[in-house]
Amino acid sequence: MILRSAFFGVLILGAGAAFAHHSAPVFYKVDERITVSGTVTEFRFSNPHAILKFDVVAANGQKQQWTAETTSPSILRRRGWSQESFEPGDKVKLEGMPSQDGSYLMRITRAFREDGTEIGVPAGTNN
Amino acid sequence: MRASNVVSALIACAAGLTAVASVHAQAPQGHGIAGFWSMAPGPTPPRRAATPAEAELIGKFRDGAVLLADAGATEFPPGDYGGLNVRANLREAAKSYDPEKQTDVSLTCRPPGVIYSMQGPFPIEIFEGRDLIVIKLEYFDLVRIIFMNETKHPENWPHSQTGHSIGRWEGDTLVVDTASLMPGTLFNNGVDYTDNVHLLERFRLADANTLVVTQQFEDSGSFEGTAARIMSFRRGDDHVYPYDCDPTYGLAIDSRQGPKRE
Numbered sequence: 001m002i003l004r005s006a007f008f009g010v011l012i013l014g015a016g017a018a019f020a021h022h023s024a025p026v027f028y029k030v031d032e033r034i035t036v037s038g039t040v041t042e043f044r045f046s047n048p049h050a051i052l053k054f055d056v057v058a059a060n061g062q063k064q065q066w067t068a069e070t071t072s073p074s075i076l077r078r079r080g081w082s083q084e085s086f087e088p089g090d091k092v093k094l095e096g097m098p099s100q101d102g103s104y105l106m107r108i109t110r111a112f113r114e115d116g117t118e119i120g121v122p123a124g125t126n127n
Numbered sequence: 128m129r130a131s132n133v134v135s136a137l138i139a140c141a142a143g144l145t146a147v148a149s150v151h152a153q154a155p156q157g158h159g160i161a162g163f164w165s166m167a168p169g170p171t172p173p174r175r176a177a178t179p180a181e182a183e184l185i186g187k188f189r190d191g192a193v194l195l196a197d198a199g200a201t202e203f204p205p206g207d208y209g210g211l212n213v214r215a216n217l218r219e220a221a222k223s224y225d226p227e228k229q230t231d232v233s234l235t236c237r238p239p240g241v242i243y244s245m246q247g248p249f250p251i252e253i254f255e256g257r258d259l260i261v262i263k264l265e266y267f268d269l270v271r272i273i274f275m276n277e278t279k280h281p282e283n284w285p286h287s288q289t290g291h292s293i294g295r296w297e298g299d300t301l302v303v304d305t306a307s308l309m310p311g312t313l314f315n316n317g318v319d320y321t322d323n324v325h326l327l328e329r330f331r332l333a334d335a336n337t338l339v340v341t342q343q344f345e346d347s348g349s350f351e352g353t354a355a356r357i358m359s360f361r362r363g364d365d366h367v368y369p370y371d372c373d374p375t376y377g378l379a380i381d382s383r384q385g386p387k388r389e
Contacts, residue, residue, distance in 0.1 A: 098388070
């Protein structure tokens with residue numbers, strides 16, 4: 001079942017941490033968070049950042065093609081992520097930083113399956 | 128002696144020599160810093176109070192050194208140099224710095240120099256030998272060779288992201304002096320140091336499972352005085368992973384060209 005809405009919950013947090021080199025603040029509002037639900041279309045798990053493509057059907061029925069990136073897969077592997085974490089067709093809920101320019105782009109901080117199971121463990125849990 | 132016995136004897140002899148050579152090449156010096164280390168989570172000084180072990184190494188910094196608050200995952204925003212007096216011409220040039228170019232295929236997998244890479248949030252693995260200490264960084268697969276049997280940098284050593292490093296033990300502290308670094312980013316916000324930068328690092332165990340690392344660097348071509356950082360690592364039972372950077376990463380975040388959120 002395609003989720004029918006994109007839910008945006010914006011939360012102001014404390015000082016944000018930004019991973020290096022491909023600087024997160026360049027593309028993302030590192031002190032804000034959104035939550036977006038959709039259906040995975042593609043996942044690539046390679047450094048410097050993993051990329052997850054997914055479709056969201058907005059409240060008006062329009063399909064939005066989103067891209068989400070993560071921190072380094074090297075770091076994520078130690079949090080329980082792998083190339084098999086997502087497959088096309090998976091329903092997911094993603095929390096993360098919204099793009100600076102308002103495009104359908106986000107930086108994942110936490111990811112959940114349709115049943116609420118978290119993928120891997122959050123930052124700082126085991127590293 | 129039959130021919131087969133001669134061959135067997137030669138093989139056994141060669142294996143023995145190899146084993147001896149291997150033992151000599153990798154004989155540890157017993158300082159305890161070898162192993163896998165991941166950066167301790169959370170802020171580092173000056174964002175928090177220093178532990179006694181950290182304070183002792185901070186006390187080794189040159190007088191007036193500016194302790195930068197960007198070690199670990201934190202980064203300074205554009206125009207913020209952590210209190211370091213960056214040369215005016217570089218500050219002016221940094222205003223036109225375009226960080227989006229970092230995602231260009233030609234630049235995505237270009238590793239930063241060790242001054243930036245050592246303070247990032249990635250693990251390192253240290254191998255301690257008699258004449259060499261090797262530091263393998265997970266970040267961009269960088270490998271540092273610390274020559275423990277040399278006391279000065281060779282002339283005309285090629286500049287690189289890892290430079291030329293010589294090391295010595297001062298008691299239980301490994302002191303590493305690095306030169307011949309090619310220009311690289313100071314803060315990932317548009318200011319580079321020059322190829323005359325000089326880096327001095329200290330590695331010391333706070334306890335069996337905590338490694339404190341400091342870096343102190345000077346480069347009159349890019350900033351005044353001395354800059355410093357301090358990081359703490361936790362020992363782990365692991366190895367650094369291959370980084371195996373994919374240069375096409377930037378092409379995949381192409382949704383920036385698409386529609387915008389309402």
